[in-house]
Amino acid sequence: MKLKCISCGHDLATDIQYCPECGNKIEKQPKRKFSKKLITLLSLGLLLVVSFIVFYLVGNSQHNPIHKINSFEEAVLTENQEELTNLLVAYEDSFTITEDNIATLLSFFQENPDSFETIINKLKEEAESYQNGDVPSTSETYATITLEKNGSRWLFFDDYKLVVIPAFIEVFTTDNSVELFIDEEKIDTTVEEGVHEKKYGPFMPGTHVLKALFDNSYASTEEEIEINLFNMDSNSTRQEIEVNVGNFNIVSTFEDEATLFVNDQETDIIINKGSQVVGPFPLSENIEIHLQKEMPWETIISQSEIINDDVQEIRISKVPTISDSEEEKIIQIINDVFLTYTEALNARDVSLLQDHITENMIQTLEEQIEYIEEEIPEYEGTLRKAQYRVDWYQDPEYDEEVEAYVFDIDVMFTYYEPNGNLGRLFKGENDHEYERGVKVFLLYDEQEAEWKIDQFDNRHFFVFEEDPVYELE
Template sequence: MKCDQCNAQFDSKNKNFCPECGADLSEQREKESVRKKKAKKKTLILGIPILVVIAVITTFFFIGKGKFTPEKTLTAFEEAVEQEDTSRLASLLISTQDSFEITEDNVARFITYLKDNPAAYEELLSKLNSQVEIINSNSDGNNGTAYLDDVYGTVNITKSGKEWFLFDGYQLQVIPSFVKLNTKNKDVQLLINGEVAGKSDKEDFSDTYGPLMPGAYEVTASYKNDYSEVENTHVMELFNLGQDTMEQSFQLPLGEITVESLLDGYTLAVNGEKTDIQIEEGEQQIGTFPTDGSVAFSFHKEFPWGEVSSDEQAVESDYIGLDTVNALTPDMQTSIMEQLNTTISEYHQALTKKDTSIMKTGVTDNMKQSLVERQKEVEKEEPGYEGKLIQAIYDLEEISNPKFNEDMDAYTITMRAHYVFHEPVDSLGWLLADREKDEYTRPRELQLIYDEEAEQWKLDSYKNEYFIITSSDEKVFDL
């Protein structure tokens, strides 16, 4: 012990006074006790923060060690997919390409693909789990069969630097891919999932689009003009590809259509809808149309007696012929032939009774004058002539196609008929004769003119002409 008064060193055991100076040691011992207590308390106070810091660091380490693991990253991925949480999954993914932006829209498409394709989803999870094992088994974390080179349309889990300055970080990397679309046709729109990606500006067109998130994509080639449309759609699965680009080729059933027409002044209709395309006599190209039968052409023309239309023709090649259009409906044709039966009957009644005024049904002034001249000839050569029309046989091939006569400024029809007359006194000529019945058949060519003012077909000429009518083309009236 050391005396506070004289600094003498001595053994303080059983001593109450300093052996050198006689100072009272009890007061000194009391002060020493107080000093030791204060020192101990100070040491304790200083030690608490250190312990706290050690505890915080220890907690921080164990929290970080548990938080930043590849297993946690993979679990978060699975939860986001199962819950279809596009926002969370988008935050977990990064792209290996700067040009590829990860959005909630393309993440939603990725989730939909995984949900719709459970086998593909299981395949992806199996690969990611293998990658987690590799990460945990070595310091590199990017070696092993689970990290295949040149695999596109997929997701990998890899180390990504440090988190909280101490712990390894992990991220899910998207390896996007591209689609290459080819088409043989020009002016074809190319769409990916309904959105226009491009348009072919030439034949044998090809272009590449992307990068795209792994998943399934509808790719469509579509051609439209003012009158028709054709398209072709395929589904492309951009998942675990061995190359960065997947190709799809299109060859739409399109052709540059040529119409060869024997008729003039018709309007083209496509699937029953009229166009502004006018068809003239001869050969002309009318544009590009589908040739798969999905489009049908018909031809229409306005005549003074009404509009006429051809039958529809399905377009199945790049050539369409327009040869004949029945400008007169079957009912119109029958009405004309019945009117002619009346006119010819009146003609021969007039010759029999020598009264030209009898012929008045559907005739032109020219025809009336022709009857006057014919009556003079018959009266001179066959004064006792009697004749009655008993049968008319018309050639249907000659009635269906009226033509416009520039000189007459009117539509005309040239018809052919075999008329059978009962002529008991004298015959005015014959092709066939049944003398026992006094029945004579004469072939006649008739020209009719359409009178627009009267809205009626009128007989303009009636003359002999030798020809045969086949049974397939004839229409017979027994009178």
């Protein structure tokens, strides 16, 4: 810049002190200074430029899809369930992402590191496509995780999200009345008859356990299937599961009705005489069944049978409602009563006969004592032997008239009667021995819980060597 003399305006050299034209002393011109306002404006402008550059660089880094993928990878490796819950988004809100299904995903990746690597590589390929301005391939894949654009942030940056594409499990079974579980959560109960085929879900990618449980309180069985949902071509996988349950036929010759027992446990199933379908029951567990009938005097138990896959029908034979031990008890009662009855005849004393008898027997004894006193005053008898036709009696039946179970049994009594007899069927082996066939009628007194002899008739029948004999003297 040229200097001029302030006084005359003459052009001056820079290194002189006086103007050669007018002789005045040359004064240096002060430097021009910027105003504070201008400086402030310039500073703010610079700050804005720098801030924008920083904002862009940081924002571009934060919204880089690789950054989100790296965060996902680190969260999986560190098993950070909370971070994964925040990072992952369910496809079209099709299901809720929770820590429980995140745990399923983590467990799957831990057990299948190759699958985890596959997902990471796939996500990076999708990120590279977006960064190159391309749209990643949209091939139909289910039970996977994919990278998707999620609009823009702050007008300048593309936003991305990690989207979980779930899958469904289709269950097929022919088992009836079976409870279905997926990952220990009950999802359904199959119908009582027919085929069950239904789709459940959606579910997080990973390993899931399908369980079919049959439990009818008497017997149970279950079957489990492990299902891997990962990179599927279809949105569902069809799983057939069977626990092998079914019905079977019981043919019973029990009179009236009996209760079914399974593995010695009482059921609420009543089996009537004849053929009856029961079930369903597990057919692969070798279940033991039997019938029980509660009689007032004892419980009658049938022979046990085994049901399994090979058995279509079970035949349960009739069991006598009087067991061998109860039969012995009844025989002892009859022997005791008739021994006492004979003593009462000899003593002409009705009061001697008290136990295990009804009023009918008292009346019969009174009538027979009266007969003896009139017709055979010298009568005296001894009951020596009793032979029972135990294979000939029928099971007790309930008599509505007397309101008790009744039955009869044939007994051949041998008496020693030296002074006249009370009738005979056969002559005995010794003098004055007489065999009399007697049909003894018994009833069960439920109030006193004992068998009682109600009456007896003289009958004509034969006994055989195999019929049991009781010596009574």
